[in-house]
Each structure stands twice: as C-alpha cells, then as structure tokens.
Amino acid sequence: MKQLFFTLILIILLDLFLHSCANPITPTGGPKDTIPPTLISSTPVDQSLRFQDLSIEMTFDEFINADKLKQNLVITPITEIKYKTLVKKESISIRFEQPFEDSTTYTLNFFDGITDITEKNPVENLVLAFSTGDYIDSLAIFGAVSNLFTGAIPKKITIGLYKPSDTLDFKSIKPTYFTTSTDEGSFQIQNIKANPYRLMAFEDKNKNLLFDPASEQYAFLKDTLYLKETILDSLRLPMVNINAATLKLISARPSGRYFEIRYTKPINQYSLLTIDSTYLPSTIVGDKETVRIYPTPTVADSLQTIITAIDSLKNMRKDTLYVKFRESSRKADEYKVSLSPKPNTSVFPDQRYTIEFNKPSKLLSDNFISIPVDTIMNLDFRPKGVQFNHNSTKLSFSLDITAAHYRDSLNSYLSNHPLDSTAMDSAQASLNQRITNLSKDSYTLSINPQCFISCENDTSQVLSQTYKFAKSENFGIIRVLMTASAPSYFVQLINKETPVKSLKSCTTCVFTEIPPGNYWVRILIDSNNDGEWSPGNILTNTEPESVIYFKEETTLRANWDIELNYSF
Structure with missing residues (x-):
C-alpha cells in the first residue's frame, strides 16, 4: 500500500514537471487568409417588402469587425435617422432610433465597413435593399467619372441625385440618392424612385455630402434626368478642378502706402475706370486675389473708381469704390525684374522673350537689350514686336537672331580687326582672341541698365541670361491628320498634362x-x-465644352518626323 502511494506521488510530480516545462504558443505558418466574410443570413432579406422593424440583423460565416461601419455605410435615399451597431462574433445588429419613411425603398451599401477580424478583408459587394411599402423601386443609373483634361481616374468621388427646384444649391443641399465611385471610376445608384433628378459628382473632401466649390473638383449635368421606366447607363461625368465659388469683394482700403482691393478667390482679369480718366498704376499681388493700386501724385483725395474683375469661370462683378492713399512709413517693395525663357534654353528664331516686372513699369529707352561679347563690345541686334500687357507688368519681344547671323556678326568684327595687326594694342588682341575662342552655339542676352522705371521710381539693373541656338536635328516634327466633326476646335500636343503647342481648327496639323x-x-x-474653349460655369448651369483625349502615347526622337491620324 505504501509503495502504491509513493508510485502515485511520483506520477503526479512527473506530470507537473512536464507541464511546467511546456511553453504553449500560437501555431504559426500556413497561407494568409485572403477570403472575405460571406453573408449567411439577414433580417430583412434583400428585396424585402413592407419592412417595419427598427433593427437589421446580419450573420456571416466568420468573426467580423465593424469599427469603420459608420464611415462606410451609405443609406439611400439619404436619411438623418441615427443608429447604433452591436457586433457579436459572426453577427451584427444595426438598431435605428426612428422608423423609416413609409412606402420608400432603402438601399444600404456597406462598401468596406464590415471586415474579418484577422486580415481585415472586407465583405465584397454587400448591398441590402428593402421597401417599407408594397414594391421595390427598381430604377438605376450607371456611369463613370474621369478627369476632363487627362482622362485620369479620380478617387472616391461622390455621385449624387438631387430633387430639382428653383433654389437647388449643391453647396447647401445634400443629395437624395448618392454613392461613391470605385477605384476604376465606375459608379451605380440602384433602387431609385421614379422622379426627375439633377446629377452632380464632387470630391467631398470633408465627407459632409455638401459640395465645396472653392476646393473640390466636380462634374454635373445641366439637364434634368427624368427617371421613369428605363435604366440609364454609360453616363460620363468629366471632372474639372476649378474654383467655382462665387466671386465676392472682401475689402477695398488703404494698406500701408498702397490701396488694395481683395476678393474671395483669384481673379484672371481686371480693369479700372476713373471718373476723370486718371491713370492708376496697378497689378495683381499675393495669391492673385488682391489688386494693388500704387500711389500717384495725380490722386490727392479720394477718387471714384469702377473696378471690373473676372474670375477663371468668367464670372464678372463691378464695384464702385473710392481710391485714397494715406501717409505711411512702409518702404516700397523691392523692384524685381525677370526674363524668360529660363537660362540655357534652346531657342528658335521665332522665339518670344518676356520681361516681367513686379510693379507697373515704363520703357525709358528703345535700345533696352544687347548681345554682349565683352565688357566693351556689343553686337547690334534690335528687339522686334515690342508689346506691353494691359497693366504694364510684362513686356514681350522677339529677336531677329539666328546662329548664322550671330557667327557672321562675330566674323565681320574679326575681319575689321585682324588679329595679326602689328598696330593692334594688347586689349584689342585679347578681345579678338576671346571672340575667336567664343562658342558659336550660344549667346548672351542682356537687359541694359536703367532702361525701365517702375511706378515707384525704381530703375532696372543689368540682367543677363545665356541661350543656346536650337539645332533642328535635335528636335522633331509631329504631324496630326485630323478628320473633324466640329467646325471650331483646338488641337493640342501635350506632354503629360502640359500643353506644348496648340493649333486651331486644322486638318493637317504640323x-x-x-x-x-x-x-x-x-x-x-x-x-x-x-x-x-470654355470651362463652363456651374453657377449658370453651363457645362464645360467637350474635351477629347486620345490615349495613344507617341514617342518622338531627335530628327524624327511622325504622322498621326485621328478623327472625332
């Protein structure tokens, strides 16, 4: 008996020792779970009629997570009824605080709101529709969104259907039905009640279902959709990213030594008209939302002025104001002058050059440019087609200069000052030697000093930039043979999203x-x-004029001549 007792004790101690040495861990390895949960049952079932309950129950084939349900669940027609969710293992309950509207078809699109708990795989295409009446609304629309100018697919665009009215304002009214576009740009809205609707798509950055015209890209249809017994598909919504907010005047008052007129958005054009035709030097400053008027001796007191401003959508507003300057210790802004194209650009003989000023300026001398070879020598090339813009902040011109002409001018100088002349002084010999060694493939263009004066009496300094003579063999030609169905159009050659050149209404576009x-x-x-071409105007219900983007990419190499054929 005692031996049996000790044997039993030994067995127990051995068992405890073995268990204490064991270190249980979660098994690892195996394939990653990529299978999303599957809906097994729901109350109500999809397409149910006469549903009157306040809760919706769904059961899946695995444990689920619904932490992001409220950010993803889309209920149409739109409802302000609040709800709570309760998840228990494989099931979810959505409990609404108020009953649904009578005789209405509701569609719940869950998007990525319900996932499994391990790999966060979302339930695919989970949509539940039911009616509180005797029938299911069966109308639907299908379509796609894309960028108007590039054809690129924007992400997560909200597409909404609105009940039309004389006071419809997309900025303050939420859509009756709405959905979100897929990563491929497609969208669909189903179970729509037969009614007329307006259609709009917008980015909805702040997720409030209200269009923000100042910051969100958008598309809209000007005509009302009359949904009756047909399903509309292949709707194409071209998105534009243009500030569509109403142009408003914020202020018009002295600011330091200047008088500034501020608007709520950037303006593209403006004009000033004074009661006595007084000239007011002015320009656009900041983020192009402010017109600055510079002090002038001709304005001793307040001067009645009419300003007309036009934004990018060609919205125009006129305001009458009184321009008045006040004493100020504020220093005048530094005078800045720039020249384009950029340095080291390859230029052709028809190149237009632009001098840009940060203040309205005047030309003091017609001989404002030079082609310097040395500190004491300039070649004689005169600007042609000199033209100021409307507010004297840009001056453009061309030069009748070619590589051959440039070389001839240098050779002409050398022939008149031969290098081997015994009478030549050392300075002249040094200059001739430099000209002989000078690269004939580029030249320096200089803006001569004190040739421009600003409205605040600043004078310009020397500004020099070097340019290369473009060689035709380093460039190419693209010929576009166009069969057109429209009488007036523009053919643009673009590099990525940037227009390189544009030709109007051509059939052989070179x-x-x-x-x-x-x-x-x-x-x-x-x-x-x-x-x-017009970008349209949502404020006047005018759609953008059409853009056709050919997706075929053309690779051009040096000295190539490519021919393309397109039709529209």
Missing part, C-alpha cells in the same frame, strides 16, 4: 520644333464657335 519625349493629342471643342 507641330514643329518639338523636343524628344512622349506626347499625346488632345482636342478642345469650341462648341459655341466663339474662338476659345
């Missing part, structure tokens, strides 16, 4: 002097035949 690279062709339709 783009010359094109640097090597990848290019695409884009057509801007001038549908109203007014000579320019």
